[in-house]
Amino acid sequence: MSSAYFQGPWVPAADRALVTGGSSGIGRDIALMLAGAGVEVFVVGRRMERLEAVAAESDGSITPLAADIRDADAVDAAFTAAEAEGGPVPLLVNAASGAFLAAAEDISPGGFAAVVGSSLNGPFQVLRRWAQPLLGAGTPGAAMMVSSALAEREVPGAAHSSAAKAGLEALIRSLAVEWGPRGLRINSLAPGAFSTEGADAGMWSFGPVHDAALDNIPLGRFGASDELLGPAAFLLSRAAGYVTGATVVVDGGWHLSPHPFGSVFPPRG
Numbered sequence: 001m002s003s004a005y006f007q008g009p010w011v012p013a014a015d016r017a018l019v020t021g022g023s024s025g026i027g028r029d030i031a032l033m034l035a036g037a038g039v040e041v042f043v044v045g046r047r048m049e050r051l052e053a054v055a056a057e058s059d060g061s062i063t064p065l066a067a068d069i070r071d072a073d074a075v076d077a078a079f080t081a082a083e084a085e086g087g088p089v090p091l092l093v094n095a096a097s098g099a100f101l102a103a104a105e106d107i108s109p110g111g112f113a114a115v116v117g118s119s120l121n122g123p124f125q126v127l128r129r130w131a132q133p134l135l136g137a138g139t140p141g142a143a144m145m146v147s148s149a150l151a152e153r154e155v156p157g158a159a160h161s162s163a164a165k166a167g168l169e170a171l172i173r174s175l176a177v178e179w180g181p182r183g184l185r186i187n188s189l190a191p192g193a194f195s196t197e198g199a200d201a202g203m204w205s206f207g208p209v210h211d212a213a214l215d216n217i218p219l220g221r222f223g224a225s226d227e228l229l230g231p232a233a234f235l236l237s238r239a240a241g242y243v244t245g246a247t248v249v250v251d252g253g254w255h256l257s258p259h260p261f262g263s264v265f266p267p268r269g
């Protein structure tokens with residue numbers, strides 16, 4: 001991944017970053033982009049071998065740290081390891097999250113908790129642990145949470161994820177106000193439909209869902225991974241120094257659709 005995304009005023013806002021979900025898909029691409037631009041990157045995910053594979057792929061500095069973001073102690077240990085040599089980490093990307101397709105009546109309490117845990121509770125623990133030492137030291141920082149273009153829309157078949165992502169966007173607005181005066185910027189990047197390992201396995205390989213999404217994207221296609229990198233680079237750069245509490249939607253216009261999934265997921269008859 002080239003450093004071409006960071007040029008002129010678009011230099012990274014700091015030289016150290018922690019990226020959750022950095023072993024796959026969107027988080028992996030962002031981690032490689034940052035490392036390619038000379039940022040020291042720590043990648044977090046549940047499976048160490050996949051984190052190590054990303055680290056091996058980069059010519060830059062990527063350190064793998066295994067943790068489930070739903071486990072506050074594991075999150076704390078990952079940050080403690082990242083901070084051990086260079087102190088608080090000023091840049092944060094939270095791309096980790098998980099979801100599965102299911103009719104609402106088939107989502108068990110445990111299933112709802114698993115998805116909301118990885119998409120809202122866990123990201124809050126990550127943000128809180130990231131911010132604590134920065135606030136204590138008065139060091140500026142910037143966080144970018146990966147949300148979803150449909151956070152504010154109806155998503156039949158993914159009610160848990162939709163509720164959690166809407167909560168995540170509400171959360172970043174509150175934190176931007178609480179922490180802005182103390183030097184921290186908090187934004188979110190909201191992707192539309194992107195082909196990634198996890199999303200393909202869980203959603204896009206299911207033909208009716210894939211086709212319904214495509215039919216309702218005004219630009220008529222899924223996004224290409226590099227189309228997220230420019231907006232991500234912007235939010236993590238000095239050029240975004242006056243941007244906080246914002247959600248940047250990158251979805252080919254999908255969120256404007258009258259119904260983002262047409263009638264692909266009718267209620268049980």
Ligand SMILES: CCCCCCCCCCC/C=C/C(=O)SCCNC(=O)CCNC(=O)[C@H](O)C(C)(C)COP(=O)(O)OP(=O)(O)OC[C@H]1O[C@@H](n2cnc3c(N)ncnc32)[C@H](O)[C@@H]1OP(=O)(O)O
Pocket residue numbers: 097098099100101102106107108109110111112114115118148149150155156157158161198199202203209261264265
């Ligand atoms: C009309 C169609 C709508 C299409 C929707 C499109 C939405 C667009 C925007 C979506 C925004 C979000 C996008 C993404 O997240 S893309 C990235 C996707 N990547 C992944 O999801 C990969 C990671 N996935 C996971 O980690 C898991 O799916 C999970 C989130 C569940 C977490 O795993 P965990 O290890 O905690 O899970 P367990 O196996 O222990 O299960 C916990 C409980 O969840 C229940 N469960 C799990 N899978 C399913 C399933 N497929 N269906 C129903 N229930 C499921 C499981 O039974 C457990 O419940 P119990 O405790 O009751 O047993």
Ligand SMILES: NC(=O)C1=CN([C@@H]2O[C@H](COP(=O)(O)OP(=O)(O)OC[C@H]3O[C@@H](n4cnc5c(N)ncnc54)[C@H](OP(=O)(O)O)[C@@H]3O)[C@@H](O)[C@H]2O)C=CC1
Pocket residue numbers: 020021022023024025026027044045046047048050067068069070094095096097098118122146147148149190191192193194195196197198199
């Ligand atoms: N691709 C798409 O179309 C869309 C994606 N998004 C969002 O983009 C983000 C990235 O998704 P995408 O790249 O597609 O997904 P992937 O499944 O390809 O990547 C998910 C990453 O998160 C990690 N992860 C998942 N759950 C946890 C957890 N509980 N703790 C720590 N790490 C975890 C995974 O590693 P491991 O499994 O080893 O833990 C992996 O590195 C997510 O927030 C997703 O909701 C939003 C809208 C659409």
